[in-house]
Amino acid sequence: MSITIKEIAELCGTSRGTVDRVLNGRGNVSIELESKIREVLTQHNYEPNTTARALVKSQKKCLIGVVINSVGNHFYSEVLRGVEAAGKHVENYGVRIIISELKGYSEDEQMNAICELEKQGIDGLALTPIYSDRVIDKIAELKEKGIPTVLMNADIDGSERLAVVASNNYRSGRLAANIACLVLSAGSHVAIVTGSLQNLGHIKRINGFRDAIEESGKQFELTSIVENDDDDDKSYQAVKQMIEEASKSEGHRIDLIYFGAAGVVGGIRAISDSGQTIKAITMDEGEEVKEYIQDGLVVATITQQPYEQGYQPIMLLTNYLVLNIKPEKAKIHTMNEIKIKDSFLE
Amino acid sequence: MSITIKEIAELCGTSRGTVDRVLNGRGNVSIELESKIREVLTQHNYEPNTTARALVKSQKKCLIGVVINSVGNHFYSEVLRGVEAAGKHVENYGVRIIISELKGYSEDEQMNAICELEKQGIDGLALTPIYSDRVIDKIAELKEKGIPTVLMNADIDGSERLAVVASNNYRSGRLAANIACLVLSAGSHVAIVTGSLQNLGHIKRINGFRDAIEESGKQFELTSIVENDDDDDKSYQAVKQMIEEASKSEGHRIDLIYFGAAGVVGGIRAISDSGQTIKAITMDEGEEVKEYIQDGLVVATITQQPYEQGYQPIMLLTNYLVLNIKPEKAKIHTMNEIKIKDSFLE
């Protein structure tokens, strides 16, 4: 264990309070004394004991607000599980979390939820953000007031967030393409189904997918890109139509569909109904997807650690609020795992 | 934050010391008082503040010994990195680690290293174990003396270890087979290269690989299994010979080789030299393997989180020694990730 404040104080012939002042930049220390203390500090390689610090800091209770659109959404429910586990974990630090669960992607509702939490006196915010100017402005405003925001699952580039925990969507698209290259022969026909071409994350995945396909030199033909609004019914219709169209023109049969967002269940049903053997690669790991993989209907799925996307933001905020430790990086990427049949063993 | 010992004591009309006694089963409390305290405890859902406990417990310095065969071995060096990071992390808890680095898999040297650490007064041991009766007995003996052992990377089934952190070798073999099934057509010829058929982990991987191939119904032919003692030169020779043999008999060309252990570099060189296009699936992620994957010489590699295999054992021992918290499970599996081209991005 490293040297203690008390010992430093003795070495400098001063008091612990004064050492604490320079350590935490609280000012009110004479310039000579400060430089002397700093010298001894570095000389003895002082490192604060975080356990002791946490114990005293935990007296100042703090409140973290969480806004998450997890109602009726499996993916975000998993993010929420991470949030809650972290919330349990940080109780000892005097941190409480207060969760506002939303359904869907309404900008108004998100804004309302944030303002509501602000009224309740939150000291920090964890948010699955809607991409909008009002949300960007709100984050900046909160920062101004000393309330840091950590984004979960998706970033807003220009925003004043303290940090973001999300996967690298471009990479996840590329990984899907890598798999496609492994399972398809040159010249195969590939289609893309995504949620919305307005969604930045979805676009990045498509870009990654296309780039990696391109670079592979496998000469795949990208037959079509369709949107399903993350909705299974729309997904069914869109995929059904897509397959039918392709079947009309001879030699344009689709060999593989990359599902870059939700709506997998509807899409897979459309494939089954078509009677054709079309391979599929998906994102994330809902229960259905796991079954499809076991049944061979889905070749592989690319995951993004939703639990971590909830857990880490709470820990980052706690470290910042309680221990005054800033995140090492502002942008934290969760892993993109490739999961296939036996990945779900045990 | 939950109720505190002090408050409990007040509610029971007793002192903090006495509450502490029942909390930690130190005895010396009258039966009536104890039951009263217990009642209030559960009634108020008391949970100890681990931060405070850690602070006082950190006064009793403790020493964790580490025996690891990481000399000249990339994989175990990564395990060691995890050990060292954890060691840094637990300094605040008054824990110091002392590392004995070994080269190779000598039972004698491992026994000597353990005994040496014991003499130095370790309170716990983290070990990459050799599978031997002497080691098993030693672990039991240490336990008897109150020194817990956590195994790293590999388990010894009958041993009295507190816990083990290792990957599921059977699963990793199955995953390799899953990939093989994706990239090969029915009836393909597959060979296996492993380190040693004496090594339990290697055997489990082969079993997993075979079982999953079998269950796939892809009718692969398993042409041969060869050992390379984890040595690149032996690996080169073995693979070279294997390919030549197969080439002799018409129609027995090898389509894919599963490298279930080390010696990948030699093996891949033999494949290149043969001029044949033989696919390869490997274990772990040395620098060379990453390059092979980029070059298309290796289709995919199955990893097992060596860093975690070092990090977690130190944390488990610390929690046990300092906070008296037992591992939730004795057998902790690290993830088996499937890594391909773009898995190494960013």
Add this chain to the structure above:
DNA sequence: CTGAAAGCGCTTACAG
């Protein structure tokens, strides 16, 4: 069998 006191390393008022 029980309680009062001291202390872990740090921070927070408070007094000067």
Add this chain to the structure above:
DNA sequence: CTGAAAGCGCTTACAG
């Protein structure tokens, strides 16, 4: 600008 004191929740001797 500086120091002495109190306190965080817990455990550890020590005295009775």
